Amino acid sequence: MTMTGLPELKTAQLALRPRQLADLDAIATMNADPEVMRYIAPLGDPAMSRDGIAARSFSHIARGLGYWSVFPATEPGALIGYVGLIPDGEAQQQVQLSYRFAARHWGQGHGFEAVSRLLRHGFETLALPEIVIVTHPQNLASLRLAAKLGFKPAPRQVMTLIGAPPVVATRLRLERPREQKREPY
Numbered sequence: 001m002t003m004t005g006l007p008e009l010k011t012a013q014l015a016l017r018p019r020q021l022a023d024l025d026a027i028a029t030m031n032a033d034p035e036v037m038r039y040i041a042p043l044g045d046p047a048m049s050r051d052g053i054a055a056r057s058f059s060h061i062a063r064g065l066g067y068w069s070v071f072p073a074t075e076p077g078a079l080i081g082y083v084g085l086i087p088d089g090e091a092q093q094q095v096q097l098s099y100r101f102a103a104r105h106w107g108q109g110h111g112f113e114a115v116s117r118l119l120r121h122g123f124e125t126l127a128l129p130e131i132v133i134v135t136h137p138q139n140l141a142s143l144r145l146a147a148k149l150g151f152k153p154a155p156r157q158v159m160t161l162i163g164a165p166p167v168v169a170t171r172l173r174l175e176r177p178r179e180q181k182r183e184p185y
Contacts, residue, residue: 016068039136042164
């Protein structure tokens with residue numbers, strides 16, 4: 001565990017380190033890229049600035065939730081994106097998966113690898129019953145990643161708007177895999 005209380009997670013190619021203050025500038029820079037933000041929020045949205053990121057980055061660590069900065073395993077200082085497990089909506093009873101990568105790292109499998117590792121942590125370590133994704137209905141790359149991970153359409157309990165101009169977000173969910181029971185021999 002790190003001083004934040006969230007564990008460091010590793011994959012074959014990536015290191016997922018709990019977000020630190022030193023990561024905020026790189027994330028704000030990523031959030032200023034129109035290509036990255038195309039389906040997320042308008043450029044200049046205060047919630048996507050360094051101060052906006054800082055305000056929400058560390059608020060749910062006591063629950064085991066938060067953000068992990070993603071780095072190539074061979075380059076621990078080269079942030080390529082982030083993944084997160086955060087409270088979903090105002091009720092904050094469900095947990096939402098969040099992920100974002102710099103455009104130059106798209107299409108290389110980093111999202112699938114990092115998110116798969118974080119999902120395993122969420123289901124196995126945190127024992128979350130389900131995890132949801134809220135994404136723009138035209139964000140085909142995000143929808144493909146969600147499908148590849150096994151996410152299915154979720155009942156819409158609340159209407160969430162996303163993007164600029166705002167549209168109703170697509171909600172997807174993945175339930176914790178059921179443990180297979182062994183048959184007695």
